Amino acid sequence: MDEEIYKENILDHNRNPHNREVLDEYDLRGGGTNPTCGDELELFVKLGEDGKVTHATFLGSGCAISQAGASMLTDKLKGLPGQGMTLAGLKLLAPGDIYSMLGIHISPGRVNCALLAYRALNDGLKNAKA
Amino acid sequence: MSMLDTKAIKKDFPIFEHEKDLVYLDSAATSQTPQVVLDAMNGYYTSFRSNIHRGLYKMGEEASEAYESARASVARFIGAAPEEIVLTSGATASSNMLVRMLEESGSIFPRTPLGFQGESLEDEIVATVMEHHASLIPLQELAKREGLAIKLVPVGLAYGIDYDAAEKLITPKTKIVACVLASNVLGTINDVRRLADLAHKVGALMIVDATEAVGHIPVDVKKLGADFLYFSGHKMLGPTGIGVLYGRKDLLEALPPSVFGGGIVEKVTGESATWTSSPKRFEAGTPNIAGAIGLGAAVEYLGKVGVENIHAHVRELTSYAFEKLAQIPGIHVFAAPVEQNVGIISFTIDGLPAAATALQAGVHPHDLAQIAGDSNVAIRAGHHCAAPLMQTLGVPATARASFYLYNEKADIDALIEAIKKAQMMFAK
Structure with missing residues (x-):
């Protein structure tokens, strides 16, 4: 029995995802597809004048892990008011950060689910005009 | 219709000796191997x-x-x-x-x-x-x-x-x-x-x-x-x-x-x-x-064993699975009727829009497959390498159960239990 993956905070983020909306004005917009199940997710980021993230949102449906991952990642990007991550910080995010953020064991079969929002973010960074 | 003696058949497959409570419903991905x-x-x-x-x-x-x-x-x-x-x-x-x-x-x-x-x-x-x-x-x-x-x-x-x-x-x-x-x-x-x-x-x-x-x-x-x-x-x-x-x-x-x-x-x-x-x-x-x-x-x-006997056995199981799955609230089954079915059923647990009880909750196929897997029930979730078909079905992914000669009705009961368990976990 290894149900630890569905910890209460994961289920909670899945039930009531944070930041699940479209941003009309954004600086980064990227999409990701989970190749194993076809789930799609879009992520939007708006930067403030100080270059820090003020808004981060996502849209898309998927399994609990991908939804919780997107909900938690967008929270993380925004941080506390006035303490959003910088563009340089976004570029430094690595898969390991996402796993620690989720705080659960991600088996090889669920890597694509866990990293769906992260991939959408990277797609946005790639699309961003320098 | 007669069913195969699965007790005897299971003895031909060492995996069931090794994994005693394995419920293997993923033969469409790959089947098990008999000792011979x-x-x-x-x-x-x-x-x-x-x-x-x-x-x-x-x-x-x-x-x-x-x-x-x-x-x-x-x-x-x-x-x-x-x-x-x-x-x-x-x-x-x-x-x-x-x-x-x-x-x-x-x-x-x-x-x-x-x-x-x-x-x-x-x-x-x-x-x-x-x-x-x-x-x-x-x-x-x-x-x-x-x-x-x-x-x-x-x-x-x-x-x-x-x-x-x-x-x-x-x-x-x-x-x-x-x-x-x-x-x-x-x-x-x-x-x-x-x-x-x-x-x-x-x-x-x-x-x-x-x-x-x-x-x-x-x-x-x-x-x-x-x-x-x-x-x-x-x-x-x-x-x-x-x-x-x-x-x-x-x-x-x-x-x-x-x-x-x-x-x-x-x-x-x-x-x-x-x-x-x-x-x-x-x-x-x-x-x-x-x-x-x-x-x-x-x-x-x-x-x-006889391929016709296997097909007859699998048809019984498919028919039983249809019957049991139909009782799950908010399920959507994507499968040919039993007369034209080789023994594969795809489905999604969409849940009911205003789920009144835990057993009416929706569950994503990946989450279902994982929770079922935790109970040793092996099913598949994904697009099954048939993306154009999934597009016409209008879903990104489905859960899939498939049956073969070593499966029995108890395997389907175990699947139904796993679905219920997942629904409980995902209840709002």
């Missing part, structure tokens, strides 16, 4: 391992005989002649090789010039939207390389092929018709013969992907009207890494090889080579000898 298959392969490795068609010593002859006798068993199993059976590494290799063989032959795709009044006369490939990527993508790539159009027959009533649409799509321009015999998502057993007759009427070749069908329902290449047909060993109790490409004798004989190497030549000079007879011409290099011997043993085992 392992013994046959082990026999080769321990008592007569040597290369085939080369050694002049006793073991070499023994290996060659075992390999050729496997080919003969497979041929008998699908109503073909041994010289019509090419042993490959699996359905994907068969499909890719076949497309290249047809392309290399040059005779099948004369590039059609523009017609008299400038209208396009480009050749066409007709496949179905149910095709597995292993069948579809090689054809797509062929179409791209050779400038052919590719048309997909849509799904019609009861998750079957839309045969009326097929009749309109198959025209004198059609050079190839490709159809999966049993859908790996919907379980549908397609009326391949009907498409084959349409194909032959316009002079097109009929290619059949029988991967989910062979060993599950009786398959006879002649009755199906297949010009080419392929499948994998590992979905019919054989080992992984072995598969079959059947080709009608006269057609195979006219095709060049597409994989080159040793064992397929008649004469080689510094500049070029000529090919030996078919089917050897298509088996370059040392083949998967143990795999072929294992596949031969699997076919013998299936013959002993």
